[in-house]
Each structure stands twice: as structure tokens, then as C-alpha cells.
Amino acid sequence: DADVTQTPRNRITKTGKRIMLECSQTKGHDRMYWYRQDPGLGLRLIYYSFDVKDINKGEISDGYSVSRQAQAKFSLSLESAIPNQTALYFCATSVARFTGELFFGEGSRLTVL
Amino acid sequence: GIQVEQSPPDLILQEGANSTLRCNFSDSVNNLQWFHQNPWGQLINLFYIPSGTKQNGRLSATTVATERYSLLYISSSQTTDSGVYFCASLGVGGTSYGKLTFGQGTILTVHP
Numbered sequence: 001d002a003d004v005t006q007t008p009r010n011r012i013t014k015t016g017k018r019i020m021l022e023c024s025q026t027k028g029h030d031r032m033y034w035y036r037q038d039p040g041l042g043l044r045l046i047y048y049s050f051d052v053k054d055i056n057k058g059e060i061s062d063g064y065s066v067s068r069q070a071q072a073k074f075s076l077s078l079e080s081a082i083p084n085q086t087a088l089y090f091c092a093t094s095v096a097r098f099t100g101e102l103f104f105g106e107g108s109r110l111t112v113l
Numbered sequence: 114g115i116q117v118e119q120s121p122p123d124l125i126l127q128e129g130a131n132s133t134l135r136c137n138f139s140d141s142v143n144n145l146q147w148f149h150q151n152p153w154g155q156l157i158n159l160f161y162i163p164s165g166t167k168q169n170g171r172l173s174a175t176t177v178a179t180e181r182y183s184l185l186y187i188s189s190s191q192t193t194d195s196g197v198y199f200c201a202s203l204g205v206g207g208t209s210y211g212k213l214t215f216g217q218g219t220i221l222t223v224h225p
Contacts, residue, residue: 043201104148
């Protein structure tokens with residue numbers, strides 16, 4: 001089983017719907033991240049959490065919210081999905097030091113019609 | 114924040130050829146990672162290499178932190194090496210602190 005698990009792996013939804021992407025990890029890492037990938041744009045940081053009580057906005061947080069339910073769980077919500085949020089979303093984890101190596105989940109492909 | 118630039122953007126090889134991918138970063142970093150994104154979209158960790166040289170089979174990487182660049186070498190390429198290669202660096206301070214910034218990637222295609 002993967003150390004960093006994302007659900008769902010694929011989702012098609014309609015404009016205006018609320019969507020939640022979930023991430024859970026068994027690596028015991030304190031830090032968790034949500035990234036978004038668009039074709040030709042690499043990965044961009046949406047939100048990150050250094051521990052359960054520490055949540056921070058990344059470079060493209062507008063239209064998204066997150067919840068850190070536990071050390072092992074970090075969910076990303078789109079309150080009212082729009083088509084330009086169609087993308088591949090990745091969750092990642094790292095140890096609690098600023099040189100820590102990041103480990104990624106398998107990705108969640110979201111399509112908003 | 115920190116800027117990460119990769120070159121070349123695209124690379125086409127015949128199986129068995131060698132290649133070098135480059136990653137330049139604009140500021141001091143505490144972490145430099147190389148990833149391979151396979152055709153299914155999965156990001157696979159290749160190297161965690163803030164400085165020095167590492168080797169793993171046909172792949173090796175070198176980071177010269179003082180000159181702000183890293184190189185990924187692929188020798189005797191195989192069709193399974195195809196995909197996108199990303200480098201990413203972790204900033205040391207200011208708005209970049211604690212956040213991994215990705216380059217745009219190099220798209221590698223290896224033909225049989």
C-alpha cells in the first residue's frame with residue numbers, strides 16, 4: 001500500500017458543486033502539502049500544514065480550503081468548483097525540518113464541467 | 114520567491130543514448146529534489162540532493178549549491194525513462210521558507 005494515499009483518484013463534477021479531496025499518510029510526517037498541476041506549468045502550492053494547528057496558504061489558495069483533521073490526514077475542499085480548477089492534484093508529506101525530502105501521493109485527477 | 118528553471122524543455126533520444134538535464138535556481142536552497150513523472154501521472158522520487166553527487170543505477174545527479182545548479186544524468190536511456198523530469202528546491206527564507214518550488218519540467222521521449 002502507498003505511504004501517501006489520495007482519494008478519489010479520479011473525479012468528474014459540475015460547476016458549482018462542492019468537492020473534497022482527501023489525503024492520508026502512514027509515514028509519520030508532521031508536514032503535509034497540497035499541490036496542483038496544470039499542463040506546462042509544473043506544480044504549484046495551494047496550502048501547506050507544518051502541524052495540526054499550523055495551516056498556511058500557498059501561492060494559489062483562492063477558491064480552496066483545507067482541513068488538517070489529524071497528523072495523518074489533510075483534506076482539500078473546493079467549495080464551489082469552477083472549470084479552471086480542472087487539474088491534477090497532489091498531496092505530499094515531509095518530516096518536520098526545513099530540509100526535509102517530500103514524498104507525493106499518486107494524484108487526484110479532477111475535471112469540472 | 115525562489116525561481117527554478119529547467120533545460121531543455123523537451124528532449125528526444127534514441128534508446129541507448131545518454132542525456133543531461135539541468136536545473137538552475139535563483140537563491141540559496143536547503144533541498145534539491147529530482148522527480149520523474151511517469152505517463153500515468155505519478156511522481157517518483159529520484160534524488161534528494163542538496164549538494165554533492167549521488168548515483169542510482171543508470172541515473173546520477175550532481176548539485177553545486179554555491180553555483181545554484183543541479184544536473185541529472187541519464188545513461189543508456191530506455192523507453193521506460195520517458196516522461197517528465199522535474200527538479201524542485203526548498204527555499205531557506207522569506208516567502209520561500211519551507212516550500213518546495215518546482216521547475217517547469219523537461220519532457221523526455223525515448224524511442225526504441
